[in-house]
Amino acid sequence: MSALSALARLEAVRAGRAQPVATVRHVHIADAPLVLVPLKLAGEAAAPLAVMAGAAPDAPSLLIVPQPRNRDQRFAFAASLARLVLNHVETHRGEVEELPGKDGEVRLRYGDAPQLLVPNRGGVRFLRLLGRSTRFRSTEGAYAVDAAVPVLGRWLTWFADRHDHPGSSLLGAATELLRLHWATGQSSLEDGNLAALMGWIDPPDGLDGPSAAALAEDPVRWPPAGPATDPTFDNEVLAPAIAAYDRSGGDARARERLRAAIETQVTPTWELMWRAVGLLRALPEAAGVARRWERDRDAFTHYHQTFGEAYPQARRDPPVRAARRLHDLERAQEAYEAQRAFDDPLVMAEQRLTGAAFGGVVTECHPERLDETGKRPKLRPLLRVATGDPVRLEPGTPVCSAARPALKGRIVEIGGGGVLVELTGGLGRRLVPEAGVVPVEGDRVCFTSRTEGSFGIARFPDREDTPWTHGGPPEDYVPTADDAREDWS
Amino acid sequence: MTETAPDLDRLRGGAAPRNHDARTIAALTANPGCARRGVMDAAGVDKDAVARALGFPAPFGQSQFAITRGNVFEQQVKADGCAELLTLLREGLGLDVPEVAYDDLETVAGNEGRELRHIRTRRLLARALETGEGTLFDHPLLRLDIGGRPAYLEPDVIAFQFAGRFHVIEIKSFAVVDGQAEPEQVAAAARQSAVYVLALRDLVAELGHDPERVSHEVFLVCPENFSNRPAATPVDVRPQLAVLRRQLARLTRIDDILAELPADLTFAPGERLAEAVRTVEARYAPECMAGCEMAFFCRDEARACGATGALGRSVRDDLGGLDTIGTALALADGDLDPAADLAETAAQLRLASLLRAEALENAEARRAAEAPPAPAAAPAAAIPESRAS
Numbered sequence: 001m002s003a004l005s006a007l008a009r010l011e012a013v014r015a016g017r018a019q020p021v022a023t024v025r026h027v028h029i030a031d032a033p034l035v036l037v038p039l040k041l042a043g044e045a046a047a048p049l050a051v052m053a054g055a056a057p058d059a060p061s062l063l064i065v066p067q068p069r070n071r072d073q074r075f076a077f078a079a080s081l082a083r084l085v086l087n088h089v090e091t092h093r094g095e096v097e098e099l100p101g102k103d104g105e106v107r108l109r110y111g112d113a114p115q116l117l118v119p120n121r122g123g124v125r126f127l128r129l130l131g132r133s134t135r136f137r138s139t140e141g142a143y144a145v146d147a148a149v150p151v152l153g154r155w156l157t158w159f160a161d162r163h164d165h166p167g168s169s170l171l172g173a174a175t176e177l178l179r180l181h182w183a184t185g186q187s188s189l190e191d192g193n194l195a196a197l198m199g200w201i202d203p204p205d206g207l208d209g210p211s212a213a214a215l216a217e218d219p220v221r222w223p224p225a226g227p228a229t230d231p232t233f234d235n236e237v238l239a240p241a242i243a244a245y246d247r248s249g250g251d252a253r254a255r256e257r258l259r260a261a262i263e264t265q266v267t268p269t270w271e272l273m274w275r276a277v278g279l280l281r282a283l284p285e286a287a288g289v290a291r292r293w294e295r296d297r298d299a300f301t302h303y304h305q306t307f308g309e310a311y312p313q314a315r316r317d318p319p320v321r322a323a324r325r326l327h328d329l330e331r332a333q334e335a336y337e338a339q340r341a342f343d344d345p346l347v348m349a350e351q352r353l354t355g356a357a358f359g360g361v362v363t364e365c366h367p368e369r370l371d372e373t374g375k376r377p378k379l380r381p382l383l384r385v386a387t388g389d390p391v392r393l394e395p396g397t398p399v400c401s402a403a404r405p406a407l408k409g410r411i412v413e414i415g416g417g418g419v420l421v422e423l424t425g426g427l428g429r430r431l432v433p434e435a436g437v438v439p440v441e442g443d444r445v446c447f448t449s450r451t452e453g454s455f456g457i458a459r460f461p462d463r464e465d466t467p468w469t470h471g472g473p474p475e476d477y478v479p480t481a482d483d484a485r486e487d488w489s
Numbered sequence: 490m491t492e493t494a495p496d497l498d499r500l501r502g503g504a505a506p507r508n509h510d511a512r513t514i515a516a517l518t519a520n521p522g523c524a525r526r527g528v529m530d531a532a533g534v535d536k537d538a539v540a541r542a543l544g545f546p547a548p549f550g551q552s553q554f555a556i557t558r559g560n561v562f563e564q565q566v567k568a569d570g571c572a573e574l575l576t577l578l579r580e581g582l583g584l585d586v587p588e589v590a591y592d593d594l595e596t597v598a599g600n601e602g603r604e605l606r607h608i609r610t611r612r613l614l615a616r617a618l619e620t621g622e623g624t625l626f627d628h629p630l631l632r633l634d635i636g637g638r639p640a641y642l643e644p645d646v647i648a649f650q651f652a653g654r655f656h657v658i659e660i661k662s663f664a665v666v667d668g669q670a671e672p673e674q675v676a677a678a679a680r681q682s683a684v685y686v687l688a689l690r691d692l693v694a695e696l697g698h699d700p701e702r703v704s705h706e707v708f709l710v711c712p713e714n715f716s717n718r719p720a721a722t723p724v725d726v727r728p729q730l731a732v733l734r735r736q737l738a739r740l741t742r743i744d745d746i747l748a749e750l751p752a753d754l755t756f757a758p759g760e761r762l763a764e765a766v767r768t769v770e771a772r773y774a775p776e777c778m779a780g781c782e783m784a785f786f787c788r789d790e791a792r793a794c795g796a797t798g799a800l801g802r803s804v805r806d807d808l809g810g811l812d813t814i815g816t817a818l819a820l821a822d823g824d825l826d827p828a829a830d831l832a833e834t835a836a837q838l839r840l841a842s843l844l845r846a847e848a849l850e851n852a853e854a855r856r857a858a859e860a861p862p863a864p865a866a867a868p869a870a871a872i873p874e875s876r877a878s
Binding site: 002003004005006007008009010011013014020023024041042043044045046125129132133185186187188189190210219229230231232234235238239284315316344345346348349352353359388389390 | 550553667778809838844845
């Protein structure tokens with residue numbers, strides 16, 4: 001948060017409607033994302049009650065667990081969900097691209113990747129726990145489950161893992177994606193309610209944001225977007241319906257009644273999800289999105305191709321893997337923040353406000369200036385940028401152009417309402433800059449000190465060389481019968 | 490207390506007082522500076538009933554599935570004189586607990602009166618401190634001095650005496666999966682436990698013993714992974730204790746607040762209830778929604794007067810502590826000359842406003858230049874009549 005986003009909230013209050021905090025879309029939205037609206041039984045860690053799923057607004061499947069405390073029914077549910085999710089994964093690989101890899105080898109990358117969307121962070125957490133509770137199951141022996149169940153568990157774990165990765169679009173929570181682009185006139189706590197958030201962004205005809213959000217807080221009109229259900233619904237509708245199902249001994253009509261009751265709770269969220277997808281899709285895509293989606297496709301290709309050789313993901317990462325993962329996340333965070341600012345002046349405005357970047361008009365330009373102090377002359381154009389921004393950078397700080405990050409420079413002096421920048425890179429190879437590369441007088445420019453790439457490549461020991469400070473080399477994981485037997489009650 | 494101040498029984502309108510429970514404790518620790526909550530809790534007012542009477546019922550319904558699950562788990566842990574709990578303490582944590590005695594202090598000979606229960610708690614704990622007798626004391630009724638008034642606490646915990654020290658054992662039904670639980674739930678449990686540790690320490694000190702005989706290490710008993718098997722985790726609540734002590738020390742004395750209030754003030758249901766509630770100042774923050782029954786009423790009030798705090802504490806901080814939305818917007822628009830102490834905040838807001846406008850204009854221009862006009866998805870149009878004051 002910053003004064004800028006706080007101001008956007010105030011403007012939303014004044015306008016009675018959400019205000020943009022981004023001018024472009026910073027997230028990939030697939031042509032056919034798999035939307036999942038999961039519900040769980042209250043009080044349990046990850047006892048699924050239902051999930052509405054589908055890759056098109058008019059074709060949802062509703063899977064339910066009529067008696068969520070029944071282990072067999074849970075695994076039957078997990079198996080049906082597995083077929084649905086795995087089918088989506090397999091049908092969204094696209095054409096295979098062949099890329100030059102290391103040592104002249106060919107590297108493969110799928111042309112597409114599956115995208116999962118859930119309503120909120122709770123949905124992500126639920127998928128993560130569902131993945132954890134299914135991935136170690138055994139498909140043979142006394143507690144055998146359907147072969148698809150542990151496969152689902154591993155994929156869900158992988159998706160939840162990618163969700164932690166800044167800039168990844170493989171598993172998205174609608175509330176987070178919307179908040180990345182709009183600020184509402186309510187608190188971030190209230191933004192966690194998808195219906196209220198959508199009410200501010202896109203109120204129905206005749207309503208403004210606050211009144212739409214107020215209606216959205218009525219759980220009868222807008223049931224919670226899950227995974228937790230409305231307690232009143234639990235007590236007055238769900239519990240009697242489950243009890244009736246139990247008494248009937250699994251009668252189809254009782255099951256159908258239960259299903260219909262649950263459907264009333266997920267359908268409004270289902271429709272909100274597709275409206276949210278539509279709103280996001282209508283925004284122009286930011287330049288960096290395709291690049292980040294490429295990274296997602298790389299990760300997907302790798303996981304898909306090595307799936308058969310690997311064990312389920314460990315309960316806890318061993319030290320080296322944990323350190324490597326943390327490093328990757330930090331690097332991704334830095335790159336993501338930098339790219340978003342390059343792509344979007346409204347995000348860059350945050351940096352300008354804090355003095356890490358500055359923007360203004362070029363008032364003076366020496367495009368062919370040479371630095372002849374060294375052995376060989378170097379092309380070092382000078383620019384003076386008039387700015388009213390509160391620049392908090394020291395002379396000597398490296399900066400780059402927001403419009404073209406390859407154009408690098410260094411601050412020479414600050415003062416008198418302007419900044420003198422010496423350009424040092426991205427000018428071409430010759431002693432005369434390439435045409436159109438150096439801004440000219442009267443151009444609007446923006447330079448920032450935040451660049452990507454300050455994190456070097458990861459240098460971590462191999463697993464076998466884990467230092468004693470970190471417990472020494474971890475034992476190899478071998479699946480045991482205990483894993484498969486774990487209670488799920 | 491001055492003579493004109495309303496007395497606590499009158500505030501309650503003659504209804505029976507309510508004890509502090511997990512929720513009021515959470516609200517106390519989350520928002521200690523709220524006078525409204527402070528007075529209502531000190532008087533033991535049924536805030537839920539008040540909120541309902543005001544037309545802002547608190548959405549704290551609990552699903553019967555969650556209640557059942559919680560009760561089943563607690564009963565299971567406590568069954569057969571806490572057999573399972575003792576196994577956990579002995580084997581899970583390696584404590585050498587010798588013989589065991591279990592005392593339930595929930596009722597005293599069928600009587601649930603709080604004075605009586607508190608006296609029994611005191612007596613048993615005094616004996617335990619002197620002689621070392623007794624191991625597990627379930628449902629102790631404690632008292633804590635809050636804002637200069639004693640408040641009864643109804644903790645759903647067990648005081649566990651081991652090697653001359655007391656530990657608080659809290660049974661919670663949220664799952665610990667692979668050694669990790671939801672951070673918010675653990676944090677809430679730790680905050681609550683800290684309150685009980687503090688209350689226990691007060692009691693021990695009153696009884697003439699070293700308060701350090703109540704350990705800062707509490708035991709959290711939760712279901713493990715996806716099963717019903719309990720697992721105990723020691724939690725060090727020293728940080729929470731420090732925060733709590735500071736908050737309690739800073740708490741405005743309830744008597745001082747009362748002295749400012751009209752003598753005939755009462756929260757009894759009636760036409761003047763809303764007016765009566767408004768007489769006592771609230772300090773609303775969105776966090777109140779998680780713990781205070783009055784939250785929806787206070788939110789409505791805060792929104793109506795355009796308080797920046799209704800948007801979240803961080804928003805208020807980002808606005809340099811400005812309290813009203815109208816002032817902040819006027820400063821951002823450059824329509825208001827700031828006072829000297831606001832000059833910096835005003836400059837920041839003005840710049841933020843200009844940068845936002847510049848970026849949005851450029852984006853608009855670019856979109857207009859680039860593409861054939863697409864249906865506008867981003868709502869940018871302002872509705873002038875709802876301009877906040």
